Structure formats: structure tokens, C-alpha cells
Amino acid sequence: xxxxxxxxxxxxxxxxxxxxxxxxxxxTEELLLTLDKSGADIIEVGVPYSDPLADGPVIQAAxxxxxxxxxxxxxxxxxxxRLKGHLKSPLLLMGYYNCILQYGKERFIEDAxxxxxxxxILPDLPFDQDEDFYQRLKCKGLVGILMTTPVTSECRLKExxxxxxxxxxxxxxxxxxxxxxxxxxxxxSYLERVRQYANIPLALGFGIDGPxxxxxxxxxxxxxxxxxxxxxIIARYNDNPEQMLTEVASFIKSxxxxx
Amino acid sequence: MESYINLTESSxxxxxxxxxxxxxxxxxxxxxxxxxxxxxxxxxxxxLEEVYTNLSTDPDFKAELDQLLKEYSGRPTPxxxxxxxxxxxxxxxxxxxxxxxxxxxxHKINNTLGQILLAVKMGKKRIIAETGAGQHGVATxxxxxxxxxxxxVYMGAxxxxxxxxxxxxxxxxxxxxIPVYSGSQTLKDATNEAIRDWVTNVEDTHYIIGSVVGPxxxxxxxxxxxxxxxxxxxxxxxxxxxxxxxxxxxCVGGGSNAMGIFYPLLEDKEVKxxxxxxxxxxxxxxxxxxxxxxxxxxxxxGSKSYLLQDEDGQILEAHSISAGLDYPGVGPEHSYLxxxxxxxxxxxxxxxxxAAFELLTKIEGIIPALESSHALAYALKLVPELSKEEVVxxxxxxxxxxxxxxxxKYKGDESIEQG
Numbered sequence: 192x193x194x195x196x197x198x199x200x201x202x203x204x205x206x207x208x209x210x211x212x213x214x215x216x217x218x219t220e221e222l223l224l225t226l227d228k229s230g231a232d233i234i235e236v237g238v239p240y241s242d243p244l245a246d247g248p249v250i251q252a253a254x255x256x257x258x259x260x261x262x263x264x265x266x267x268x269x270x271x272x273r274l275k276g277h278l279k280s281p282l283l284l285m286g287y288y289n290c291i292l293q294y295g296k297e298r299f300i301e302d303a304x305x306x307x308x309x310x311x312i313l314p315d316l317p318f319d320q321d322e323d324f325y326q327r328l329k330c331k332g333l334v335g336i337l338m339t340t341p342v343t344s345e346c347r348l349k350e351x352x353x354x355x356x357x358x359x360x361x362x363x364x365x366x367x368x369x370x371x372x373x374x375x376x377x378x379x380s381y382l383e384r385v386r387q388y389a390n391i392p393l394a395l396g397f398g399i400d401g402p403x404x405x406x407x408x409x410x411x412x413x414x415x416x417x418x419x420x421x422x423x424i425i426a427r428y429n430d431n432p433e434q435m436l437t438e439v440a441s442f443i444k445s446x447x448x449x450x
Numbered sequence: 451m452e453s454y455i456n457l458t459e460s461s462x463x464x465x466x467x468x469x470x471x472x473x474x475x476x477x478x479x480x481x482x483x484x485x486x487x488x489x490x491x492x493x494x495x496x497x498l499e500e501v502y503t504n505l506s507t508d509p510d511f512k513a514e515l516d517q518l519l520k521e522y523s524g525r526p527t528p529x530x531x532x533x534x535x536x537x538x539x540x541x542x543x544x545x546x547x548x549x550x551x552x553x554x555x556x557h558k559i560n561n562t563l564g565q566i567l568l569a570v571k572m573g574k575k576r577i578i579a580e581t582g583a584g585q586h587g588v589a590t591x592x593x594x595x596x597x598x599x600x601x602x603v604y605m606g607a608x609x610x611x612x613x614x615x616x617x618x619x620x621x622x623x624x625x626x627x628i629p630v631y632s633g634s635q636t637l638k639d640a641t642n643e644a645i646r647d648w649v650t651n652v653e654d655t656h657y658i659i660g661s662v663v664g665p666x667x668x669x670x671x672x673x674x675x676x677x678x679x680x681x682x683x684x685x686x687x688x689x690x691x692x693x694x695x696x697x698x699x700x701c702v703g704g705g706s707n708a709m710g711i712f713y714p715l716l717e718d719k720e721v722k723x724x725x726x727x728x729x730x731x732x733x734x735x736x737x738x739x740x741x742x743x744x745x746x747x748x749x750x751x752g753s754k755s756y757l758l759q760d761e762d763g764q765i766l767e768a769h770s771i772s773a774g775l776d777y778p779g780v781g782p783e784h785s786y787l788x789x790x791x792x793x794x795x796x797x798x799x800x801x802x803x804x805a806a807f808e809l810l811t812k813i814e815g816i817i818p819a820l821e822s823s824h825a826l827a828y829a830l831k832l833v834p835e836l837s838k839e840e841v842v843x844x845x846x847x848x849x850x851x852x853x854x855x856x857x858x859k860y861k862g863d864e865s866i867e868q869g
Contacts, residue, residue, distance in 0.1 A: 241633060241764040242750060244645050245488045251632055263762045288486055291747045293763030315486045315749070340490040342652065347492065365490060366650040 195357035204414030212262025230447030240284030247369035310334030369419025402449035477666025482782035556848030564675035569656035582637035584616025586660030591625035660779030661704025664751030676710025728770035739768035819848035
């Protein structure tokens, strides 16, 4: 069992997402330490991208700020190397396929291992578009987390559930990240359907913006993913890093308590 | 190249697969194409592929579309012998395939009429589209108006400014035009926003993509709806010249008009095919849209193709005076045709395109779109080098009324710079 899956063995996992380099990599380093201390169980580190198709306005803006501060995947890897051994939470890199392609797939896998990443989530790389890459991740002990959605067909869900490792990322709605309408009404039946095919933990993401929504879904899931709501706090305290860390810590604690 | 057409047609069905197109590689042209999209869109793409595969061989569907193209859009468009241009250039005989004479003024309607019929067959109630120059937006809004479907068009804020007339037309046609302020505020960002809308409203919405780009099956569908340009042209040129042309030239942004005129000629190896990209202010200036000649392979808007990007894989802003060519990607099939060297890709600058725009207007009385002016500009260089026995066909993909302001502004800037 890999480190990601291990997390779920004795608790429900709180999985925050932040965009690396928003507002700069130094702050991201502090934020990762804060998230880790305040109750995060797994952390998603976002790689900023010019054309983030799966993301709503909040994460788009975070990506733009990060790119403006000169953030690159190589820079993110260096930062993670500095943090290696200082975080108890396993880290997942979340980004878009083109960034990995240009970095070089082999180089990416080597560096991911070197800096202590546990795996990746690539929302624009369905399992059947680069099976070889997902296979190579697995061989090297990295998890490739796949996504399923409320409209995914049963036949495809079977394939996705079989191939995803670490956990299965269940997209809670039809939409992009940070969608205000929140998880679907039929969240229970959706997740029950997914569970028929998946015998790995299920984490729910997209549109979960605070403790109330966490409480609504907690009984059906093994973990929740929070991105846009957290990034809004980071953006709000952009010019006051100390307060930013305090607010982030208390937000994470409130989510953890609700889970 | 063995039977190109059989190879690519197999990209739709799983049965008649050649080695290059193993089942796993469905939807690819060589290594290009694919489906690099969020999982939410996969069911919609699968549905679209299935419906299209069935309808594309359905005689009733074909008859319905043929009638629309004929009576609503005015096809077949003429293949016009440009006698003035021919004498002026004093080289090969030059023909213009007059896609500018289509309803709404460009080839874009060929695709939107086809796709609106698909949307109706799939029972979708709402249509979305992206647009650059506004030609695809107008063509989509037109088709949606005719079929009584709700229509939202995403358009970069910068393009809205450059193409005010088309924005007004879309509104008159009942479409909602949604300005996109993210990124470079042009076609690439409008496409991102349209895809995000589709992810959110996928159950009742059909996305009419405007070029041979996007995730499988779009590049194939759009090409198939545009191939009528090349199919007609082959018949017309045989009537006029008794043979196929020596050269066919078309502009390439995403590349739908070029794919349309090239595709039926891919196996006619004696015909040289030239795709012309926008070199903007010049390749060396770094402000251009010459994706195939200057780009690197990557993924954008759901497919793998050549792209303008930096070394970190961030997509770069394209530049062209022509809003329709101002796109940092290109259709995956063009990347493949580039790779196998079946099509020769060249580029011309804003300056050369504007000169061609003025020349055609002056000597033939035809105002070409700035996009099409790129194909013309390359012809101005090529044709004088050719013999009088040779035949060149230029795809005049659209009319230039929409561009008169851009040219005026360009000339103004030019005289200020020179003054």
C-alpha cells in the first residue's frame, strides 16, 4: 500500500489544494508547512498553467498570479526538495498534461521521486490517452489519480476504478473547480454507484467550499478536496503573509473538525 | 503514402483499423489528435462520435444537409478564373474558390449547418461556440436562429473590439455574445471558456467548434463538413482545365478551410498543397501565429498538435492582423500532414497580407478576408515563378468587409510610423 492509500486506513482524509507560486514560491513553502500542521492529510500542489480547462475563475486567477511571479515546474520541484522530510502529508502534484510533456516525462518521474512526491493528478489526461505514462508512474511507486464524474458511463467507470491508485477523485458536479452550486443533490446515489466498482478510497472534490458542505457529504466519502475556497483566503491576505497563514490554519482546522 | 483517406477514415470506426490506427489510437492522425479533456466531457464526445458515425452514412441526413447547403447557403460556390490577377502576375493561371460567396460570407457555414443538424438529432437545446474573427460566431448564430436553438458565443474581449460589426450581427441573430477577459483575450481563451461552459452544461448543450481542432471527433467532423470545398473544386477545375491544378493554396489558422480544400486531394499526389500561416509582424519579431513552422508539439484544447509555447509548456500569445488566424494551435491533421510532408506550410506577414488584400480589391473588385489574404499573398510570390501552363487554385475562404476597419487602422499606424 502506498503512502496516499495508507492515509485512509484510520481516518477520512482532508485534501487541500493550493497553486504553487501564488503569490510566490516562498509563501507556498510556508503554506505547505501550515496546511500540514493544521490538519491536512494529503496536499495537492497545483502547477500553474496558462490554459487550465478544468478550473473556474478562482484557480485560473491563482495560476495567473503564480505565472506572473515566474513560477515554473522546475522551480516547484526545487522548493519541494527543500521541504523534503519536513511534511507528514503525502504530496500530489496537480497540473495539466502539457506541462509534463514539455518538462519531459522521464525527467518528471525521476524528479518527482527525488523530491518526495507521492503521485500526480492530471485532469486533462484520461486514462486511455497515455496509458504508458500512467503505467510508468505505477512502476516507480507513484500514484496516478484518476477522476470520475456524475456522467461517466458504467463501462468507463469500471476501467477508471481499476486503474486509479491512491484514491479515486470523484468530481462532485458537472462543472469546473470552485462552482458555487456545490455537490449534486444526488451525491449519495452517485457515490454508491461509484463504490460498486471501486475498492479504493473515494475523495470528493469541486464545489466544496467550507465546513457546512463537508458535513453534508462526509458520511458518503473517504476524503474531501478543497481548492478554490482556500485560494480565496490566500488571495485575500496576499499583502499580509502572517495573517494569511493564521487564517489558512483556522480554515483547515474548521474543515478537519467537520470531517 | 498508402491510401491516406482510408487511414484517416478509420479514425472513426473501430473495425477497419490500419496498423497506424490501432484501437487504442482511435482519433489520432499519426501521433496527433486524441482526447485530452476533463473526464466530464468524455461521454459527450463518445455520444457525438456515435451519432456522427451513424449519420455520416445516412442518406436522409446527407440529403437534408445538401439541401441546406444549396438553398440556404448558396452552394456550390463558383470557381472563378481570376483573369486580371492572372495577367498581372504573368505566370500560372489563377483560380479563386469563392467561399466568400457563401451565406454569412465565409466557409464557416459549411460546418455550422452540419453540426446544427447533429445537435438537433442529439436532442440538444442549447448551442455554444467560440469565435475569433466572428465569422464562426455569425455562422453558428445563423444556424441556431434558423433552427430555433438558444446560442451563446464566447469571444475574446480584444476580438470584440476588433470585430464590432460581427458582434452586432450575432446579437441581431439572437445570440448572446459573452466577452472573455482571461489570458490573451483572444480565440484561445474564448475556446477555453466555451469548453468550461460545455463541461458545466454538457447534458443539454452542443458545442459547435469552429475549426479542425479540439478533442476527437471534432477534427474529423469539421473536416468532413468542410471537404465539400475540395470536392466541388475538383469537379469545377476538371470542367475548366480538364485536369487537376498544380497548386492549391489556403490559409491556416486552426485550418478548417485548408483541410476542406486539401482533404479530397490528398491522394492526388501530383497536386502540390500549400498551407499559409500568419507570420504577423515577422517570425523574427516573435509576434506571429506560425504554429507549424515555429511551434513545438504539445496539447491544447483537447488535442495533441504543434503549438506556440514556451519551454515550460505555457501557451504563448499568437499575433496576426487577422483575428481568424490569431491562434497558437493548429488542427492535429495539419500537424500530421506537415510531418509526412504532404502539405508544405509557409507563412506571410501582416504587411504582405494587407498588400494582397489591397491588390485583389483593386484589380478584381473582390475584397478578400484578411485570413484569405494570407493565401493570396503567398500566391503573389509563387505565381510569377510558374509557367503559363500551370494552374493555381487559391481558397478564398471569406470576404473582407469585416476587415476594412482593421486595414484602415493598419494603414493609419503605418503612415504614423513612416511619418
